[in-house]
Amino acid sequence: MENNGNGAEAFRTVSLVRHYKMGRNIIPAVDGVSIAADRGEFIALLGASGSGKSTLLNLIAGLDRPDSGAIVVDGHDLATMTPFDLAQYRRHIVGMVFQSFNLVPTMTAYENVELPMRFAEVRRKERKTRVLEALSKVGLQDRAGHRPSEMSGGEQQRIALARALVNQPKILLADEPTGNLDSKTGAEIMGLITELNRTLEMTVIMVTHERALADRYAGKMIFLGDGKVLGQTSNSNIQGVIV
């Protein structure tokens, strides 16, 4: 089953450039990247280490700023936004999942999932409902009071996924979401992401270096190398969801 989105644009990047200075050398992490995604599309960014996948993801997430070019989301260019507007964008438009889960170790699962809503100033009553709903979606409502150290890697990534979903973002950005998980748990997480992509029509951008994973779940694959887009292809061989 192919998932190519609904035709409305979720975002696009225009000649995006992000260079890093390392001593005297300038590393072109992202070098003139122009890509676009439709709403509800599942895109895999593929490439070797150092190809610029994560940098591109951070730029789309509004965590980093480009040296030149534009990232247009809902008609707004992230490159020209103020830091506060970028924070608002991260609160309401995007959700992120990381390879290393990035949960706050001193907070319980409930508190971790609740955290984005504190910054989004969601009322307490509503928060509780939404946290429990998100935990229920990832099947961990009974682990709400546990800290990350008391949970397995798969459980931690589910909590991270619940946290990314809780503010109902339009775009889910996943940076190697299965990188630290065994294949079975990884498949479970990917199943969850795919389900969210389908049921909520959430645009998913996933960074991975595993071609097989992209083949299985992504509707579009973009290949990066040395900060440039080497090519992109639609995937008609999606095998479906295994949860």
Next chain:
Amino acid sequence: MRAYDLVELAGRNLREAILRNSLTTLGIGVGVASLVAMLSLGVGLQRLFNRQLGRSGLFDSVIVSSRQDFRGRGMQSSDSSVPPKSLDDAARKTIEEMKDVVEVYPNLSAVGEFRLATGKPEESHFTVVGGLPESARSGEAFDEFQGKFFSSAQASQAIIMADFGRILLGLPDDPKAFDLKLTREQANQLLGKDIIFRYAERQSGTAAPARSAGSPLAGNSGKDLAGKDKDKDAGNKSDSPDVGDTSAFNVVRREQKLAIVGIVNSEPNRGMRSGRTSIFLPIEFAESLNMIQPGDLRNVMRMSEGKSYTALIVRVAKSKQVVQVEDQIKKLGFNTFSIVDASKGLTKAFMYLDMFLGIFGSLALAVAFLGIVNTLVMAVLERRREIGIMKAVGASDGDVKRIFFVEAGSMGALGGALGVTMGWLIGRVINLGANIIMVRQQVKPETLFYLPLLLVVGAMTFSILVSLFAGLYPASRAARLDPVQALRHD
């Protein structure tokens, strides 16, 4: 971010490093305690001083003297454009009629001999006697008062000092017992008893002849105001005195029976007199005795109509009206003195003392300031990844900054509360210790440390402000963290 979320997150962060944060808070507490203890000592001393002066009646009183007299220390000179006047009954009446003046009475001080009516004449004791107005009743001296106040301003009654009571009772002289209360038994031996007061009365109106043989104490010899030698002129003029010259007077020995009604162990209206007075009479009664006073001899030298006074004490309705009344009196041509003049310098001195104590006390708080900076910088370093996560899920730079500010402010508030409590306790303990020593030395216990509400609020506010200031650098450092770098941090 909502306020309760800020407080919750900050509280959670503080709890996570509870030992380090508690020690930092304790450091702030010690700093604030030292500041509070120092300042409450300054305030306590100033308050004690002001109370002593205030209860002495000086703050609402003006001492008026004639410009013809020697100017005493601190005396405010009268308006030099107005000729000096005699401080006589007319002047007294004018001052009495001034706005805001409550009462005017002479600063009466004379010497006399006293003995218990039941005692022998050779048991008489020579001492200074003064007059007390009804208003003196509210003075501090009457807080620990044995007996009662005068039944009226004309009553032939006396209030005596406790140490003079001991002398009257023939108790051995004990310098340590000075200012101490008499025992109930000792007081009962004196209260209600009569004493015989022998004094020198000034008989005015009719001058006595030169070298009058009628009065063993009297004398109107020497020169009169015209500068004539009465002895030389005796052959030319009759011995009859110059009746119109009121400066001439007789001195007659008198005896007066007085009932002891009260015993005080500190001198009432102490600030009004220069010497020590042991016996007090109702002011009107004392005036009616017409006792010879030290200034009378001086008054012989100058012409005045009727009775003149060495000094008058003018009591004003409110202390803030003292300056105004003082100015009016100066315009009449008299010298004035009030504690307001002296207290200006003292207020300044106390301000310097408070400042010095405050600076000294703030040193510990300066160390605590560095402690907060250190703790928060450490927290920023330790929580780099957490800050990155917060930014990734939507925290703005301002949110991050505010979290650190609330942490700093919370430590400041807790440290402030702890410090104020500790400072208060330190004050209480030192006060208790000092009072134990004072009582052993037979000195009346006093409150040396005083912690007013303003100082509590001020110290708490200062503590929070210092902590927020200390949090400025760490908070802005946390806010400036690059989230991408922070998320990579292990």
